Amino acid sequence: MGTLHVPDLLINGCFEFEDCAVLVEGPVIAGLDSYETLAAAHPGARVRRWPGYLVPGLCEHGEVERLERTYYPDPREAEELGTEPLTGAALAALDMNEARWGASARRGLQRLMAQGIVEICGEFTRPVIRDAVLRSGMYSQPPHERRALRVGGEARFAVFDDDGCVAAVIGGRLVYRRR
Known part of the structure; x- marks a missing residue:
């Protein structure tokens, strides 16, 4: 089934994407594409819309x-x-x-x-x-030099807005959500 994470902005490395979503299936990223493309290909996916920007997360x-x-x-x-x-x-x-x-x-x-x-x-x-x-699921040894979101990679990222962290995902699980 999967979950589509749809932020206002996706920042991946040096690149910013306004119309991009992340499809998570289990512990991995199964897709990075526009929301429309991923939603059409995965009509049963749960949709989580996030205010702010989605990034690979902090180490x-x-x-x-x-x-x-x-x-x-x-x-x-x-x-x-x-x-x-x-x-x-x-x-x-x-x-x-x-x-x-x-x-x-x-x-x-x-x-x-x-x-x-x-x-x-x-x-x-x-x-x-x-x-x-x-x-x-937070431990990493050795540390990753530079984490980037990629299809087939671990679903490990965070979403931020002007007030700080909105959500954190580790291994495909939503482990933090600001109320």
């Missing part, structure tokens, strides 16, 4: 260290710990175990996806955090 190299040295509080802890990430002395005061580190990493990854980051590369020292990143 971060420094997030491994941040995930391993930051605690992202659970919303249920907001009254006690607040909602902002904790580091330094505030982190040292917490009773951190592997389960808590893993949950923190998952919440941190959600924050990264909300920024349009769809790929993280680097070396992990905490296995529980590495596992969370691997499960998210």
